Amino acid sequence: MTAAVSLRASxxxxxxxxxxxxLGRSFGTVEALREVSFAIPSGAFVAIMGPSGSxxxxxxxxxxxxxxxxxxEYLLDGIPTAxxxxxxxxxxxxxxIGLVFQQFHLIPYLTALxxxxxxxxxxxxxxxAAARAALERVGxxxxxxxxxxxxxxxxxxxxxxxxxxxxxxxxxxADEPTGNLDEANETVVMDLFRQLHREGRTIVLVTHNxxxxxxxxxxxxLAHGRVESDR
Amino acid sequence: xxWRVLRQSFLEGRRRKVLAGVAVCxxxxxxxxxxxxxxGVGDRMAQELRxxxxxxxxxxxxxxxxxxxxxxxxxxxxxxxxxxxxPQIKDIFWRNNIIxxxxxxxxxxxxxxxxxxxxxxxxxRDIELPxxxxxxxxxxxxxxxxxxxxxxxxxxxxxxxxxxxxxRLGLGPGAAFDAGAAxxxxxxGVVETGGDEDAAIIADLALAQAVAGLPGRVHAVEVSALTVxxxxxxxxxxxxxxxxxxxxxxxxxxxxxxxxxxxxxEEAVVNASARPVWKVAAGEGAVIGKMQVLLAVVTLAAFxxxxxxxSALMTATVVERAREIGLMKALGARLxxxxxxxLAEAALIxxxxxxxxxxxxxxxxxxxxxxVFGQGLAVPWIAVPLVTLAAVLVAxxxxxxxxxxxxxxxxxxxxxxxx
Ligand SMILES: Nc1ncnc2c1ncn2[C@@H]1O[C@H](COP(=O)(O)OP(=O)(O)OP(=O)(O)O)[C@@H](O)[C@H]1O
Ligand SMILES: [Mg+2]
Numbered sequence: 001m002t003a004a005v006s007l008r009a010s011x012x013x014x015x016x017x018x019x020x021x022x023l024g025r026s027f028g029t030v031e032a033l034r035e036v037s038f039a040i041p042s043g044a045f046v047a048i049m050g051p052s053g054s055x056x057x058x059x060x061x062x063x064x065x066x067x068x069x070x071x072x073e074y075l076l077d078g079i080p081t082a083x084x085x086x087x088x089x090x091x092x093x094x095x096x097i098g099l100v101f102q103q104f105h106l107i108p109y110l111t112a113l114x115x116x117x118x119x120x121x122x123x124x125x126x127x128x129a130a131a132r133a134a135l136e137r138v139g140x141x142x143x144x145x146x147x148x149x150x151x152x153x154x155x156x157x158x159x160x161x162x163x164x165x166x167x168x169x170x171x172x173x174a175d176e177p178t179g180n181l182d183e184a185n186e187t188v189v190m191d192l193f194r195q196l197h198r199e200g201r202t203i204v205l206v207t208h209n210x211x212x213x214x215x216x217x218x219x220x221x222l223a224h225g226r227v228e229s230d231r
Numbered sequence: 232x233x234w235r236v237l238r239q240s241f242l243e244g245r246r247r248k249v250l251a252g253v254a255v256c257x258x259x260x261x262x263x264x265x266x267x268x269x270x271g272v273g274d275r276m277a278q279e280l281r282x283x284x285x286x287x288x289x290x291x292x293x294x295x296x297x298x299x300x301x302x303x304x305x306x307x308x309x310x311x312x313x314x315x316x317x318p319q320i321k322d323i324f325w326r327n328n329i330i331x332x333x334x335x336x337x338x339x340x341x342x343x344x345x346x347x348x349x350x351x352x353x354x355x356r357d358i359e360l361p362x363x364x365x366x367x368x369x370x371x372x373x374x375x376x377x378x379x380x381x382x383x384x385x386x387x388x389x390x391x392x393x394x395x396x397x398x399r400l401g402l403g404p405g406a407a408f409d410a411g412a413a414x415x416x417x418x419x420g421v422v423e424t425g426g427d428e429d430a431a432i433i434a435d436l437a438l439a440q441a442v443a444g445l446p447g448r449v450h451a452v453e454v455s456a457l458t459v460x461x462x463x464x465x466x467x468x469x470x471x472x473x474x475x476x477x478x479x480x481x482x483x484x485x486x487x488x489x490x491x492x493x494x495x496x497e498e499a500v501v502n503a504s505a506r507p508v509w510k511v512a513a514g515e516g517a518v519i520g521k522m523q524v525l526l527a528v529v530t531l532a533a534f535x536x537x538x539x540x541x542s543a544l545m546t547a548t549v550v551e552r553a554r555e556i557g558l559m560k561a562l563g564a565r566l567x568x569x570x571x572x573x574l575a576e577a578a579l580i581x582x583x584x585x586x587x588x589x590x591x592x593x594x595x596x597x598x599x600x601x602x603v604f605g606q607g608l609a610v611p612w613i614a615v616p617l618v619t620l621a622a623v624l625v626a627x628x629x630x631x632x633x634x635x636x637x638x639x640x641x642x643x644x645x646x647x648x649x650x
Contacts, residue, residue, distance in 0.1 A: 057647050061643045061647070064561070066561060066641075066642050066643045066646075067643050086566070087565065087566070090560065090563045090564065090565060090566070091563065092563075093561065093562065093563035094562060094563020094564070095563070097563075099561055099562070101646060101647075102647075103646075105554065105558045105561075105646060107236075107555055107558065108555075109239040109240055109242070109243050110235075110236065110239055114235060114236075114239070117232055117235075118232060118236060118559075118562070119562050120232075121232035121233075122559075122562050122563050122564045122565075122568070123563065126232040163562075175647065
């Protein structure tokens with residue numbers, strides 16, 4: 001399956017990681033998203049911005065297969081996601097997507113290292129050496145044995161980013177990753193994303209932070225659930 | 232990794248888990264006590280049946296049977312059986328299953344100014360059967376459980392002293408004492424039976440007959456017989472032999488049920504009433520039986536409330552850890568994996584509570600056994616894993632409902648909370 005995909009990818013290098021066709025999501029009478037269409041090629045760094053309530057989180061939930069659209073189509077790596085069972089969606093999440101949350105969401109009773117290993121375990125097998133290397137990568141090799149409560153917000157977010165990377169996902173999705181951080185940590189985390197981008201990873205990031213808008217190579221603005229601008 | 236997560240998460244919220252564990256432990260304690268009592272009492276009866284054979288007590292018709300094993304009741308004894316009829320007992324259809332018998336005659340003598348029961352019997356003697364064959368009879372053939380310190384009596388003036396009486400009189404093997412009408416007696420041994428004999432002098436039958444003025448008579452005969460276990464047919468026959476069909480009656484009569492043998496003894500001996508004797512069956516057995524029913528009910532209730540306790544614990548845990556469960560789902564964990572984690576926690580609580588309960592239950596059963604039998608019961612070790620397994624299953628059943636809540640939980644609802 002993955003072999004077939006990568007083969008196709010090598011034949012058609014322009015195939016997008018994400019392709020949205022008229023995507024919509026309504027909650028009862030509230031239309032959180034409507035007629036959203038865009039494509040994100042491999043290796044892109046896209047910032048999604050917009051006022052509060054414009055549908056950014058709703059969009060990210062759809063992209064991460066945590067939610068289902070009520071209209072339109074979403075293709076991930078060229079595969080339509082409509083009609084997938086919950087188990088298939090879970091498989092997509094563990095194999096292709098790395099998630100970074102505003103509230104970090106680490107498991108409180110596991111150490112930083114164990115939090116990474118849990119994600120590895122869900123994906124395939126836990127590998128302490130690889131997990132440790134990933135922590136080194138975000139500059140936290142020396143805090144591997146610490147629990148989240150013993151880490152600062154910035155450190156927790158770096159663990160969260162390391163976790164999002166650990167299984168080599170084709171797509172990294174982040175919802176306001178610096179929303180709960182002070183300026184110093186914000187810079188550290190932003191640098192980390194910049195670095196990931198340079199390594200050629202595909203990143204879609206929701207942010208209120210104009211600085212991120214500068215870093216990203218493309219900014220999609222939402223307003224009232226529609227794409228307002230895409231540059 | 233599974234175990235790592237399990238170990239760490241198990242240490243979370245310990246207080247509630249301890250509570251649920253205690254509920255399971257309580258249920259398991261009762262379950263184990265029940266199992267120990269059930270098996271222990273069965274064992275005890277089987278043991279008695281083995282050591283006594285199935286004893287049958289033959290008394291004159293109209294005598295009450297409910298007194299102690301040798302019927303040492305001074306008010307009794309007006310009616311008697313003929314000593315000469317005893318060989319008839321070995322002449323019934325199941326004669327080959329009769330492996331021993333002993334007559335008993337109750338009398339009283341005065342020792343140091345106090346009235347003391349004197350029981351006459353045969354210790355061991357060879358008699359001639361109606362068909363001319365020899366047969367060894369006597370108390371040594373029916374009372375394997377008599378523990379004698381010293382020697383069995385050989386001479387006519389030698390006796391056994393009941394242990395309690397020996398203590399009271401300060402006599403031991405080799406001593407001699409004056410026993411009123413019985414004359415001077417020598418103590419060959421001291422016997423401990425746990426029954427009325429412990430307070431009596433056990434002497435030769437002829438001596439007791441002379442003292443009581445009842446030559447050639449006996450008050451009771453104890454018969455030891457090899458029998459097959461009772462079943463539905465023999466139980467019915469015992470209660471109402473008249474209601475059996477001819478075929479059933481024949482089957483019963485020609486099977487070595489203790490009731491069939493007793494029936495044949497009644498046919499053989501004039502004026503005799505023969506009844507099987509189970510020491511446990513009568514008194515203690517009934518108490519234990521009631522206790523078993525009570526324990527069974529309480530155990531069921533305890534297991535049900537344990538399941539509810541675990542269910543409440545797991546529900547609270549799922550609510551409390553909704554964020555964590557949502558995260559696991561978002562990371563792409565399989566539902567089975569997440570459920571497995573929580574079920575494993577429940578199973579651990581069940582196993583811990585179950586094991587502890589099995590231990591406590593065995594102790595509880597010992598206590599009950601001591602209270603009822605004056606002696607502990609053998610612990611059926613096989614019940615330990617069974618009770619633990621039951622506890623685990625109950626805990627898992629309790630965790631089943633929360634597992635559904637886990638399946639329904641949507642990650643988006645818990646992960647993007649604005650807090
Ligand atoms: N589960 C839901 N039920 C009903 N309405 C919802 C639900 N989730 C989102 N909405 C609505 O959809 C709209 C978009 O919400 P969304 O959370 O995507 O906004 P957002 O752009 O992420 O805002 P913020 O910047 O404040 O995070 C809002 O009007 C919100 O009230
Ligand atoms: Mg949002």
